[in-house]
Amino acid sequence: MKARIQPTIAHAGASPQDRSRDIELIVGVVSQVEAMQRKCDVEGFTRLIAPEAAWVTAFGRRLTGWPQIHAFTSSVLPMFAAGNEYAIYDAEHITFLADTVAAVNVRQQAVDANGALLEGRTEGRPLYVMRKQDSGWLIAVGQNTLFQQTEIATQQQNIEDRDGTPQGHGTPQGHGKTEPKPQDQGPFMTQRSIQHTTFVIERSYAASPTRVFEAFADPAIKRRWFIDAEGWTTEEFSADFVEGGSERSRSRFGDGPLVSNETIYHEIVPGHRIVLSYTMTIGGKRVSVSSVSIEFTAEASGTRLVYTEHGAFLDGADKPADREAGWRELLDALAAQLDRQAERENA
Numbered sequence: 001m002k003a004r005i006q007p008t009i010a011h012a013g014a015s016p017q018d019r020s021r022d023i024e025l026i027v028g029v030v031s032q033v034e035a036m037q038r039k040c041d042v043e044g045f046t047r048l049i050a051p052e053a054a055w056v057t058a059f060g061r062r063l064t065g066w067p068q069i070h071a072f073t074s075s076v077l078p079m080f081a082a083g084n085e086y087a088i089y090d091a092e093h094i095t096f097l098a099d100t101v102a103a104v105n106v107r108q109q110a111v112d113a114n115g116a117l118l119e120g121r122t123e124g125r126p127l128y129v130m131r132k133q134d135s136g137w138l139i140a141v142g143q144n145t146l147f148q149q150t151e152i153a154t155q156q157q158n159i160e161d162r163d164g165t166p167q168g169h170g171t172p173q174g175h176g177k178t179e180p181k182p183q184d185q186g187p188f189m190t191q192r193s194i195q196h197t198t199f200v201i202e203r204s205y206a207a208s209p210t211r212v213f214e215a216f217a218d219p220a221i222k223r224r225w226f227i228d229a230e231g232w233t234t235e236e237f238s239a240d241f242v243e244g245g246s247e248r249s250r251s252r253f254g255d256g257p258l259v260s261n262e263t264i265y266h267e268i269v270p271g272h273r274i275v276l277s278y279t280m281t282i283g284g285k286r287v288s289v290s291s292v293s294i295e296f297t298a299e300a301s302g303t304r305l306v307y308t309e310h311g312a313f314l315d316g317a318d319k320p321a322d323r324e325a326g327w328r329e330l331l332d333a334l335a336a337q338l339d340r341q342a343e344r345e346n347a
Helices: 020-038 042-046 066-080 149-163 209-217 219-226 320-346
Strands: 008-011 049-056 062-064 086-098 101-111 127-133 136-143 194-205 232-239 246-253 259-269 273-282 285-299 302-314
Touching: 020 042, 020 086, 020 101, 020 127, 020 136, 042 066, 049 066, 062 066, 066 320, 194 320, 209 219, 209 285, 209 302, 209 320, 219 232, 219 320, 302 320
Parallel strands: 008 086, 049 136
Antiparallel strands: 049 062, 086 101, 101 127, 127 136, 194 302, 232 246, 246 259, 259 273, 273 285, 285 302
16 A cells, blocks of 8 residues: 655645644645546536546547536446446645645556556546635645656656756868767757557446447448547548558648558457557658557357557657557547437436
């Protein structure tokens, strides 16, 4: 069992006074976030949210207002009920921005049912802005952020290299200045690299393997959960779901760069597994090449899906943690799609 963290405290605009009771209540809200998620209690979790709240997920999905947050939570939280992976939440730092407003830095870590930390899981670094009212402290703003330790270290090294004293290679004949080292050009230059990673995501769905498999096999159904997401504009989606067939999608978020996926299906066993490979291109630059297997297994409650991706991420243009977070949200969207289908059929 992991020892829990005691938060550090800062004041920025709040009047000096004893904050011990407020600190206790704020830490209690963070503890309730953990407890409600562990119990998959949608109503309990959303009672911690202010009516006018705004929320941004780790993958950038923006939710505005309590009804939208409640609807999204209702879709995704129940899917964790059948799993054996949980999360603990610790308030690490509290800044009182005013007497009734506090910014709370939270640390989120994956644990098993006994509270032991799970190795290899990406941590979260949520930021909650809480507002005090008669009923206590509520979350008015939530921002989920993945903790990307490797990227932070690389960025810091680039900063230190840039701020350090450059060591020139000598003065070329006919020039009055030294030739710069590559790092002297700043931290955003393109560097050739490949980062290899593997991640596995497991989900349980209250639908048969045939029905879940169909959501991948039928292009019309897949488009609804895979590409037609809020804020995205789809420019192209086509799929030939046969062994040796291909799938292509082109879309963009808002006014952002065009994101393209090119997929080849290598093996298809209906109702059991799909093996494919795909490349992702952002703004005309290939950022990754991946091999994927998707397995479907019948279980008492419906279907157990196991998604495994082996990826080669190119030149630091995309991050494995972001890709995993993206697929977790896509599989959440798949659950919502299956629920909608079931509701229509049972109506």
